[in-house]
Amino acid sequence: MAVQLLDKNCARTAVTDGTAELDDAILVTRTRAGDERAFEELVRRYTPKVWSLVTGMIRDRDACEDVVQDVFFKVHTKLDLFEGKSRFFTWVYRIAFNTATDWLKKKRTDRSIETEDFTLFEVEAPGDAPDAGLRENELEGRLAAAVAELPEKYRDILVLREYERLSYDEIAEVRSCSPGTVESRLFRARARLKDKLKGLLF
Amino acid sequence: MSHDEIDRLIQAEIDGEISAEDEARLQQLLAEGPEFGARYRESRSLAALFAAERERRPGPPEGLAERIAARVAAAPAPAPEGRLISFPTLFRGVAAAACLVLLVGAGFWAGQRSTSAASSSFETDVVEKVRQTVRERDLPRDEADRLLDRFRLERERLEAERQEGIRRAAEELESGLQGLVERAGR
Numbered sequence: 092m093a094v095q096l097l098d099k100n101c102a103r104t105a106v107t108d109g110t111a112e113l114d115d116a117i118l119v120t121r122t123r124a125g126d127e128r129a130f131e132e133l134v135r136r137y138t139p140k141v142w143s144l145v146t147g148m149i150r151d152r153d154a155c156e157d158v159v160q161d162v163f164f165k166v167h168t169k170l171d172l173f174e175g176k177s178r179f180f181t182w183v184y185r186i187a188f189n190t191a192t193d194w195l196k197k198k199r200t201d202r203s204i205e206t207e208d209f210t211l212f213e214v215e216a217p218g219d220a221p222d223a224g225l226r227e228n229e230l231e232g233r234l235a236a237a238v239a240e241l242p243e244k245y246r247d248i249l250v251l252r253e254y255e256r257l258s259y260d261e262i263a264e265v266r267s268c269s270p271g272t273v274e275s276r277l278f279r280a281r282a283r284l285k286d287k288l289k290g291l292l293f
Numbered sequence: 294m295s296h297d298e299i300d301r302l303i304q305a306e307i308d309g310e311i312s313a314e315d316e317a318r319l320q321q322l323l324a325e326g327p328e329f330g331a332r333y334r335e336s337r338s339l340a341a342l343f344a345a346e347r348e349r350r351p352g353p354p355e356g357l358a359e360r361i362a363a364r365v366a367a368a369p370a371p372a373p374e375g376r377l378i379s380f381p382t383l384f385r386g387v388a389a390a391a392c393l394v395l396l397v398g399a400g401f402w403a404g405q406r407s408t409s410a411a412s413s414s415f416e417t418d419v420v421e422k423v424r425q426t427v428r429e430r431d432l433p434r435d436e437a438d439r440l441l442d443r444f445r446l447e448r449e450r451l452e453a454e455r456q457e458g459i460r461r462a463a464e465e466l467e468s469g470l471q472g473l474v475e476r477a478g479r
């Protein structure tokens with residue numbers, strides 16, 4: 092609370108050193124007080140995570156960079172709306188998730204989108220890979236295709252769990268559902284994947 | 294125990310979401326039934342596949358965080374949110390007038406909110422169109438970003454002007470209503 096009483100100049104001075112060690116909550120408070128360095132630290136801290144989530148949903152790398160930029164613009168402009176009821180990073184994830192989803196919906200509306208646009212990650216061609224590499228690539232390709240074929244509500248949860256390593260509670264916060272729903276959708280998603288990948292898993 | 298039940302226990306164990314009690318139960322089941330072991334290995338194999346994929350995924354492009362921070366810093370500060378018009382003391386004891394004010398205030402608020410939402414949607418469309426053109430025509434992204442920044446700045450300025458106009462109109466309304474209340478109280 093005391094930090095919130097700092098005026099802009101105080102906050103700016105205080106954050107000149109050791110910004111990287113500060114809690115998210117303090118950085119948020121200082122950003123609200125007008126401290127740009129605090130927001131820079133938040134961007135630096137969360138760009139890899141937001142990038143990972145967005146590239147998990149959108150294949151086009153150029154578009155990913157634009158979407159990630161949009162995410163942080165929204166985080167910056169909506170920061171006053173962050174009430175601190177949820178953790179800051181789940182709030183950022185929610186904005187990132189919704190921004191990427193909006194982008195996909197818009198693209199889907201703009202033109203008849205091909206399945207590959209929803210592929211969760213790029214799959215490299217096996218090329219001259221040795222046998223082990225070939226098998227590995229085949230597995231990855233089959234996994235990518237199987238994940239892409241999942242219904243959206245299952246795929247969303249799966250991406251947050253398998254690629255972002257969020258806990259059930261964190262996923263529930265991001266997706267505004269109960270942990271029980273998360274558990275159940277994950278279970279169904281994985282059951283479908285196992286079925287699709289039958290013979291390749293052991 | 295059904296396959297679904299054992300699979301749910303396995304999933305919870307792999308995700309680190311299992312209780313101590315269920316963990317003990319799972320270990321007992323795995324020790325008792327070889328078919329459970331096969332199911333466990335299958336789930337572990339799927340988890341390993343995702344782990345390998347996580348390792349392979351490239352991180353963000355070099356300097357992306359710095360570019361984002363610089364652009365956000367260069368962007369104009371967002372206009373203050375439109376405030377509800379409230380006259381907490383003015384109409385104390387004059388219930389009918391207060392209801393009228395609330396209605397007027399709600400009307401302004403709803404108008405501002407819907408206009409603001411439409412404006413935001415319009416900006417999203419414009420930004421997307423510009424970026425699409427940049428991608429399709431392979432135009433210099435930095436220059437296009439600067440154009441977009443100027444566009445945002447101008448939009449913010451106009452939005453602030455509009456809000457100021459509404460605020461002045463609301464003040465006139467408040468003043469007029471105050472006159473009405475005073476005349477009615479005489």
